[in-house]
Amino acid sequence: MMASQASLLSGMGFDQGDQFRLTARLKRTLALSLVIHVVVLLVVAGLRLPQQG
Numbered sequence: 001m002m003a004s005q006a007s008l009l010s011g012m013g014f015d016q017g018d019q020f021r022l023t024a025r026l027k028r029t030l031a032l033s034l035v036i037h038v039v040v041l042l043v044v045a046g047l048r049l050p051q052q053g
Helices: 002-009 015-052
Strands: none
Touching: none
């Protein structure tokens, strides 16, 4: 699967630098998504806890 994706990317004109930037952007987006989810989870937990107490 990965080999076919790599050959597809190289066939579309992606060079190593483009692939590196794409990977870096993907990692940054994933990290940002994780942070947003954690913040939302903390806010929801903070809103729910006082109601139970």
